[in-house]
Amino acid sequence: MNDKYEAVIGLEVHAQLKTKSKAFSPDGNAYGELPNTLIHPVSLGHPGTLPVLNEKSPEYGVKLGLACSSNITRFNTFSRKNYFYADLPKGYQITQFDTPICTGGFVEITTEEGAKKKINLTRIHMEEDSGKSIHDQDPFHTLIDLNRAGVPLLEIVTEPDLRTGREAYLYLMEVRKLVRYLDICDGNMEEGSLRCDANISVRLKGAKEFGQKVEVKNMNSMRNVQRAIEHEIERQIAAVEAGEEIFHETRTFNAAEGTTTAMRSKEDANDYRYFPEPDLLPLVIEDEYINGIREQLPALPGELFEKYTKKLGLSNYDAGILTENKEIADYFEGVIAHTRDYKSAANWVMVNVKSYLNELAIEIDRFPLKPAQIAEIIALLNDGKINSSSAKKLFAAWVESPAKNAVEIAEELDIIQSAGKDEIETMVKAVFDNHPDEVARFKAGEKKLQGFFMGQVMKVAKGKADPKKLNQLIQKYLS
Ligand code: ADP
Ligand code: MG
Numbered sequence: 001m002n003d004k005y006e007a008v009i010g011l012e013v014h015a016q017l018k019t020k021s022k023a024f025s026p027d028g029n030a031y032g033e034l035p036n037t038l039i040h041p042v043s044l045g046h047p048g049t050l051p052v053l054n055e056k057s058p059e060y061g062v063k064l065g066l067a068c069s070s071n072i073t074r075f076n077t078f079s080r081k082n083y084f085y086a087d088l089p090k091g092y093q094i095t096q097f098d099t100p101i102c103t104g105g106f107v108e109i110t111t112e113e114g115a116k117k118k119i120n121l122t123r124i125h126m127e128e129d130s131g132k133s134i135h136d137q138d139p140f141h142t143l144i145d146l147n148r149a150g151v152p153l154l155e156i157v158t159e160p161d162l163r164t165g166r167e168a169y170l171y172l173m174e175v176r177k178l179v180r181y182l183d184i185c186d187g188n189m190e191e192g193s194l195r196c197d198a199n200i201s202v203r204l205k206g207a208k209e210f211g212q213k214v215e216v217k218n219m220n221s222m223r224n225v226q227r228a229i230e231h232e233i234e235r236q237i238a239a240v241e242a243g244e245e246i247f248h249e250t251r252t253f254n255a256a257e258g259t260t261t262a263m264r265s266k267e268d269a270n271d272y273r274y275f276p277e278p279d280l281l282p283l284v285i286e287d288e289y290i291n292g293i294r295e296q297l298p299a300l301p302g303e304l305f306e307k308y309t310k311k312l313g314l315s316n317y318d319a320g321i322l323t324e325n326k327e328i329a330d331y332f333e334g335v336i337a338h339t340r341d342y343k344s345a346a347n348w349v350m351v352n353v354k355s356y357l358n359e360l361a362i363e364i365d366r367f368p369l370k371p372a373q374i375a376e377i378i379a380l381l382n383d384g385k386i387n388s389s390s391a392k393k394l395f396a397a398w399v400e401s402p403a404k405n406a407v408e409i410a411e412e413l414d415i416i417q418s419a420g421k422d423e424i425e426t427m428v429k430a431v432f433d434n435h436p437d438e439v440a441r442f443k444a445g446e447k448k449l450q451g452f453f454m455g456q457v458m459k460v461a462k463g464k465a466d467p468k469k470l471n472q473l474i475q476k477y478l479s
Pocket of ligand 1: 008009010011012157158159160161199200201210211212213
């Protein structure tokens with residue numbers, strides 16, 4: 001990038017909410033059903049039908065707002081945003097215009113350099129999705145699937161705080177993590193349940209004014225959002241350098257070529273003829289309601305990250321992996337409820353559990369062992385009942401028959417270092433008594449005899465003594 005310039009980026013993210021029914025009607029909200037099977041008359045915009053608000057929309061809006069430290073709007077109204085489009089049968093979209101359910105707040109990202117950066121939010125508002133036009137299945141016609149018409153959305157708009165494609169990528173990762181932790185959206189960009197439009201402008205470094213922004217749409221992965229932004233920045237800089245004007249337009253991203261092309265000139269708000277939706281009453285949100293939601297909020301990834309690094313002493317890397325998704329974090333929380341050896345707990349979850357999941361390509365909800373069982377393996381190890389290579393054997397056998405108990409399996413595998421501390425002490429003493437010469441030589445400085453004593457005791461213990469403990473004992477008695 002030409003370093004005379006700096007890019008300014010603001011994102012508009014649409015999150016499809018995980019609700020059973022649509023935003024204003026009772027038809028189902030589901031992805032991948034047969035086209036045009038989830039179509040209640042309200043979604044089809046039939047005359048005489050009336051919308052009824054799905055109570056989950058504001059609930060999820062408040063959840064997200066609280067998680068982002070936004071202000072929650074108490075007096076909410078809905079508006080009609082008018083435009084004609086074949087996949088919008090009513091001819092208008094119900095949205096929130098001047099009273100978005102949340103204002104302000106932020107999402108924090110950790111930049112490549114490791115610095116924390118707050119990306120401020122302008123607003124989060126409730127609205128409904130349109131249907132889907134399908135252009136690539138029939139050579140002469142555009143097909144329409146109205147299953148998506150009326151699906152509830154939250155639109156999350158940032159301030160123009162982002163500066164690079166990478167920052168936009170990191171922001172989206174955080175937003176996806178957040179909506180998944182909150183269980184309000186499945187965050188799947190490929191299926192379109194999380195969509196992102198990027199507003200991009202460039203200006204000379206140090207300039208106070210923003211440049212003319214261009215909106216880029218149709219990126220179906222986080223990686224493509226980054227690519228589209230990086231390409232668009234280059235394109236705008238080249239245009240400015242060539243003395244060309246940047247137009248206020250909407251461009252579409254072509255993933256195969258990695259380029260953006262002009263789609264249409266951008267409408268202004270007054271082109272949409274926003275007006276208050278007369279069919280919906282204002283929605284008043286009370287403190288009690290907000291507090292109720294606040295109490296039910298799960299621990300959020302940022303909080304867990306703090307806890308793992310500051311309180312449990314784990315590395316940033318470990319904490320990052322453990323908080324990547326809520327299910328893994330929940331599992332880890334389960335393990336540390338049963339052990340205080342946090343570092344071992346982290347290792348077992350990140351290494352053994354995760355590689356098992358990867359191998360079988362399953363999610364943690366199908367992992368056969370309970371968190372307490374992992375803690376039990378750690379306890380057996382720490383008590384010296386098994387050694388680390390036996391622990392792996394125990395793990396491998398236990399996932400095959402999780403209903404058995406640990407000791408049962410360990411005995412089957414014959415891996416218990418059964419000799420307890422007292423027993424080992426007796427064995428050590430017996431070995432010393434039987435080898436007075438070697439003891440004398442050791443005391444005279446022949447330190448390599450340590451190995452000889454180890455071997456002798458191990459022979460008596462049939463290999464089931466914890467080598468570490470045994471070593472300590474021998475040292476203790478001989479010094
Ligand atoms: P519009 O009315 O065109 O949709 P908004 O003011 O609602 O514009 O802003 C939409 C998004 O564009 C926001 O995320 C905002 O931060 C971002 N944005 C606004 N101005 C600029 C700019 N000059 N360059 C880049 N992004 C911008
Ligand atoms: Mg906008």
